[in-house]
Amino acid sequence: MIDATVIAAGEGNAPEGVMMFVPPLEEVVWSALALVVIALVFWKKVLPAFTRILDERAELIQGGIAKAETAQAEAQEALEEYTRQLAEARAEAGRIREAARAEGATIIEELRTKASQDAARILENAQRQIEAEQQQASQALRAEVGSLATELASRIVGEALADSARQSRVIDRFLDELESTTVDRT
Template structure:
C-alpha cells in the first residue's frame, strides 16, 4: 500500500473518500475501447457461432419431439388396429365355437338316430331268427313226437305202423277221435 500511495503521490494529488474506488479517466477510456473491441469480436464471430449451434440443437430437439409424436401416433394407430383385430379374432373364435357345437349336436343326433335304427334292425333280425328257430323246433318236435307216438301206438296196438300209409291212417283216426271228443264236450 505504501507503494500505491507513493505512485499516486508522484502524479499529483492523492485521492480520498469514494474517489479511491473510481479509476482515472484514461483507464476508463482504454477499458471502454478494449470492451468495445471484445464486444464487437464477440458479436461478429462468437455470437453467430453460438446462435448457429443453439439453432441446430433447437431443430434437433424439435425434430426429435416431432418424431416422438409421430411414433406415438403410429403406436396409437397400431394399438387400435391390434385391438380391432383382437376383437375380430375373438368374434371369429366365438362363431367357430358355436358352429362346432352345432355340428357336434348334429353329429350326436345323427349317431343316435343311426344307433336306434341299427338297434331296431338288430331286434327285428333277432325276432325273425327266433321265430324261424321256434318254427324249426316246433317242426322237429312234431316229427319226433309223431315218431314216438307211432312207435308207442304200434306197441299198444300190436301191429307195425312203420308203413307211412298206415301211419297217416292211424294219425288221421286219432285226430278224428280227438275232434269228436272235443265236439262232445262243447
C-alpha cells in the same frame, strides 16, 4: 497505471477515503473502449454463431418431436389395427367353435340314429332267427312227439298204426289237445 499510482503515492498525492475506490478517468475511458470493442466482436461474431447453433438445435428438437409424434401416431394406428384384428380373430374363433359344436351335435345325432337303426335291424334279425328256430324246434318236437305218440298208441291199441294218414291225424289231434291244455293253464 500502477506506475502512475505508485508515482502519485510517492509525490504525496495518495487518494484518501472513498476516492480510493474510484479509478482514475483515463482508466475508465480505456476500459470502456475495450469493453465496447469486445461487445462489438461478441455481437458481430460470437452471438450469430450461438444463435445459429441454437436455431439448429431447436430445429433438430422440433424435427425429433415431429418424428416422435408421427411414430406415436403410427404406433397408435398399429395398436388399433392389432386390437381390431385380435377382436376379429376372437370372433372367428367363436364362430368356429360354434360350428364345431353344431357339427359335433349333428354327427352324434347321426351316429345315434344309425346305432338305433342297427340295433333295430339286429333285433329284427334276432326275432326272425328265434321264430325260425322256434318253428324248427316245434316241427322237430312234433315229429318226435308224433312218433312217440304213434308208438304209444300202437302199444295201447295193440295194432300198428302204419298208415301215415291215420298216424298224422292221431298226432295232430294229440298235439291240438296238448296245446289247448297248455293255453288254458296260462
